[in-house]
Amino acid sequence: MAVAAVLPSTAAAQVTRTQPNNMPDVIRKRVGGAQINRGRVKLGLPPLVENGHLVPLTVSVESPMTAASHVKAIHVFAERNPLPEVVSFYLGPRAGRANVATRIRLADTQNVVAVAELSDGSFWSDSMHVIVTLAACLEEL
Amino acid sequence: MATARIxxxxxxxxxxxxxxxxxxxxxxxxGFRRTHLGVPVPRDIITLFVCTYNGVEICRAVLHPAIAANPYLSFSTIATESGTLVFHWSGDNGFTATESAAITIA
Structure with missing residues (x-):
């Protein structure tokens, strides 16, 4: 099959795989030492990405978005990107709804994590495994 | 002047x-790419996006190189009063761009 001919051997593929970042450290550096709970955050990414240069990303957080209870920040991290930090959104009660979207780059098949910081000081997260067939970042110009 | 779509x-x-x-x-x-001669291409990204609604900040985004080319951002706000939304981007090599859009409350 023609496709098989252009695919690197398993050994070569392992050599070119990017190294995973230490995600607990990366996340702690951004959000501090508070405990991060699972839930309330919904990360939206395609499970299979053909082109790592342009990956649609959505994050929504369950929150009434009132002055008393709202999402202060949403941070996104990619485990196997050369720089694990992807984007940080800072919102407030004026947002009305904690839904954000952007387009990101993924350098490899990896886990993507979203962490939301709420006004009551709690942190919530969601993560997702994404398979990337064409990686971003590694090509020549 | 960069082209922006709002x-x-x-x-x-x-x-x-x-x-x-x-x-x-x-x-x-x-900043991770190289030319075919192996020369690294220096980083040049937008690092900050801020949106204000009649002068009040409603959304701020800190961008990293993992944001795809032609950064697209979507968010929401409560329509409180007629006025102007101002969008401001800034980044490496002194990049700045500002756009605005009017909203009318029916």
Whole structure:
């Protein structure tokens, strides 16, 4: 099959795989030492990405978005990107709804994590495994 | 001047949550790429996006090289009063761009 001919051997593929970042450290550096709970955050990414240069990303957080209870920040991290930090959104009660979207780059098949910081000081997260067939970042110009 | 595209509803009901979308033409050069001669291509990205609604900040985004070229951002706000939304991008090599859009409360 023609496709098989252009695919690197398993050994070569392992050599070119990017190294995973230490995600607990990366996340702690951004959000501090508070405990991060699972839930309330919904990360939206395609499970299979053909082109790592342009990956649609959505994050929504369950929150009434009132002055008393709202999402202060949403941070996104990619485990196997050369720089694990992807984007940080800072919102407030004026947002009305904690839904954000952007387009990101993924350098490899990896886990993507979203962490939301709420006004009551709690942190919530969601993560997702994404398979990337064409990686971003590694090509020549 | 960079080209930016903004999508804000021209009119809205008071208290309605409106979706705002902003995109700007920018290569978002990561700094990890090399030319075919092996020379690293220096990083050149937009690092900060701020949206204000009649002077009040409603959304701020800190961008990293992992944001795709021509950064697209979507978020929402409560339509509180007629006025102007101002969008401001800034980044490496002194890059700045500002756009604005008017919204009328019906």
């Amino acid at each position: 999508e804000v509803p021209a009119t809205a009901q008071r208290g309605e949550i409106v979706t705002i979308r902003a995109m700007i033409a920018h290569a978002m050069e990561t």
